[in-house]
Amino acid sequence: MDMKAVSAIQRFTDARSASAIQSYQQARPATEPMPEEPTMIEAASKVAVDFAQTLAEGEETAKASMIGDADPHALVQALAQTELAVEAAVTVRNKVVEAYQEILRMPV
Structure with a gap:
């Protein structure tokens, strides 16, 4: 494999993992307990x-x-x-x- 192909694959996997991280961060607040509001x-x-x-x-x-x-x-x-x-x-x-x-x- 040449270096261009390797770097393209690395960019693709980095973008994919970044997308997964962003999806997790968006879904995470829905799973966390709501803080209690003061009376x-x-x-x-x-x-x-x-x-x-x-x-x-x-x-x-x-x-x-x-x-x-x-x-x-x-x-x-x-x-x-x-x-x-x-x-x-x-x-x-x-x-x-x-x-x-x-x-x-x-x-x-």
């Missing part, structure tokens, strides 16, 4: 912890800025993150109150 209580507690952590980080940055240890840009960024977190919490609270009022208006 509503777990998700809400994670959000509450993240919210409290954001507020605490903003407060620490503000304290550090007052004594001159923090960069002014870090203070502005921390305040913006805190503002965004509070706005999101207020929006969620408003939606919950609105849903509760809708439930109260339902005829029994």
Whole structure:
């Protein structure tokens, strides 16, 4: 056999094995167990912890800025993150109150 034929056969087998690998990778997720989704209580507690952590980080940055240890840009960024977190919490609270009022208006 000449070298061209050998290299052509090697390319064919490499392409075939690559195709088999890709097929396996596509079929593999179907055989793996689905990760458990967090419950509503777990998700809400994670959000509450993240919210409290954001507020605490903003407060620490503000304290550090007052004594001159923090960069002014870090203070502005921390305040913006805190503002965004509070706005999101207020929006969620408003939606919950609105849903509760809708439930109260339902005829029994």
